[in-house]
Amino acid sequence: MDLFDLAAYDYLLPEELIAQNPAEPRDSSRLMVLSRDRGEVLHGTFGSLGDFLDEGDLLVLNDTRVIPARLFGSKTRGGGRVEILLLRALDAAFLEWEALVKPGRKNPPGTRISLADGTEVIIGARCEEGVRNVAFPEGTAVLPLLERIGETPLPPYITSSSAPRSSYQTVFARRDGSAAAPTASLHFTPRLLGKLERERGVRLGWLTLHVGLGTFRPVKCGDIREHKIHEEYCVLPAETAELILETKRKGRKVVAAGTTVARTLESMSADDGSPESGERMTRLFIYPGYRFKIIDGLITNFHLPKSSLLMLVAAFAGYEFTMRAYEEAVSRRYRFFSFGDAMFIR
Incomplete structure (x- = not known):
């Protein structure tokens, strides 16, 4: 399989599996867990995320807020x-x-x-x-x-949603600027975040990437290496960069809550893998062959065929493992895309 061929990232998805409304409560959505070390796939609910994290792990979240754009x-x-x-x-x-x-x-x-x-x-x-x-x-x-x-710009594949506008906003959104939600984080609730911190000893870090055209524009080039991602604004605060360094020193894992967090952290990494705080525009396009410098785990939703987000997931989990997991998700009737279920790759 040519991993630079756009056709390699296609898969069959029954239309009825495209989620039109979010799970209620948010953390009751399903969670597929991919273990890269063991090559195994587990199944649970998003509310059980803490079962797969260890004390001292760092969960990094994107605090951007979707504007009625x-x-x-x-x-x-x-x-x-x-x-x-x-x-x-x-x-x-x-x-x-x-x-x-x-x-x-x-x-x-x-x-x-x-x-x-x-x-x-x-x-x-x-x-x-x-x-x-x-x-x-x-x-x-x-x-x-x-x-x-203004109106909240729901993706075009959400055609019959009855959910309120607040459903397309994370519970911790605070920095105005996104045209689309960082959807992996739509599953978090205040209760779950508190449980992760208090009961599991997981630390939380924050950054900002304002989601724009780069995240949701489809890849159309036959050779994916020719695709150019539109630049997006991101910020890595100094305190989050320090948390990352401290987590790495202690041998714990840095987990990105979503592809926007993964792209920001990797965009703000030095060649030696250390994080560089500050703000910048990023056009980073991650696809198989990319060497990750910072993240050790990734929480993400199930993405559109032939999308740059699916390519990022394949780069992190491995192409064959990713496509096998997607096939299993379809067979087990997982819900796909923005309001759908989640995946945790560790």
């Missing part, structure tokens, strides 16, 4: 419905954004769009990968505006 409006001149999906703020005041605009071809640079509350935004230049620049008027309180008229 989908806006609708119409052309100020001539009408015509327009959809804008904000991807990444380009300035501290949130006035300039990278965005996806539909329909794109009918909205050339300079087009003015009137939003539902009358605010007029200007569509700017075309950038790579179909991304556009979008500008709000000077003095606009953009984040409160989004809370009033």
Whole structure:
């Protein structure tokens, strides 16, 4: 099998296994546990995660918050419905954004769009990968505006969800900036986090990666090495970097809660494997052959066929093991994608 061939990451998934609503409570979702050392697959519930962690292990979580980033409006001149999906703020005041605009071809640079509350935004230049620049008027309180008229941008495969908007937000979300949720962390509850700390002696660390186009845009290149991930903003605080070093010194494991955490930690690692605190833009694309420097374990959901996220999982767990686990997940009727079940690779 050519592991650089996009077709290698395809698999058959019955449509009814695409979760439309999250488990309730969150930590009652199923958990598939992959042991890399033994090559075995175990099955449990997410609430039993602590059974697979040891005292002193470090669980690193992404504290990003999904903003109501989908806006609708119409052309100020001539009408015509327009959809804008904000991807990444380009300035501290949130006035300039990278965005996806539909329909794109009918909205050339300079087009003015009137939003539902009358605010007029200007569509700017075309950038790579179909991304556009979008500008709000000077003095606009953009984040409160989004809370009033924006919509949470659920993935397109969630077509019949009855879940409230809060379901697509982690219980610890606090830093505004994501266009999509770090879905592996949707399974955590305050009770489970407290149990991991108090009863299991697991330590918690925090970082931020604002999920944008890089995380959810599909891979289309026949040779996956040609795929370019759109850059995303990430931050590794100094206290988390120190926790990682301390955990490694004690011979304990660093567990990434989600592919966004894995990408951030690996993006912020030096050649010797030590973490470098700070902030940066990352385009790191992880696929089989990548040598992980920091993470020892990975919590993740079940991802779309031919996605960069599936490739990251295959790089960490091993391609054959990963695809065998996915086949078993389908046969055991696990629920897939953002509102679906979880996997813990250790």
